[in-house]
Amino acid sequence: MLxxxxxxxxxxxxxxxxxxxxYRFSLANExxxxxxxxxxxxxxxxxxxxxxxxxxxxxxxIREALAVILMLLGGGCALRAVDHWARCERAMRExxxxxxxxxxxxxxxxxxxxxxxxIIVVLLxxxxx
Numbered sequence: 001m002l003x004x005x006x007x008x009x010x011x012x013x014x015x016x017x018x019x020x021x022x023y024r025f026s027l028a029n030e031x032x033x034x035x036x037x038x039x040x041x042x043x044x045x046x047x048x049x050x051x052x053x054x055x056x057x058x059x060x061x062i063r064e065a066l067a068v069i070l071m072l073l074g075g076g077c078a079l080r081a082v083d084h085w086a087r088c089e090r091a092m093r094e095x096x097x098x099x100x101x102x103x104x105x106x107x108x109x110x111x112x113x114x115x116x117x118x119i120i121v122v123l124l125x126x127x128x129x
Contacts, residue, residue, distance in 0.1 A: 043074030
């Protein structure tokens, strides 16, 4: 675990492994990382927006729960982004296949489920006064 986290912050350790891949692949890996970071920022911002601007819903604390869930998803997405970037970079340097990831599917399911729950709350008239 510490070795994994260390490679996030120490690019020299990552560069000592294997051989330098084509720069286009490293830059594509970095662009993918930045796309995941944008997604993480959007989730955190959405959580803050829910906490600040969504009127209280019928069930107590549902607004706060939604806000916290969105912010946790954003934080998890950011951590997953840096981990995936480092693992892909290492795999490219070692000439291995890129690592498979279930995270995009899990994130999509979580967001889809959250949207379904919100639709149900809206249709049932769950807004409070």
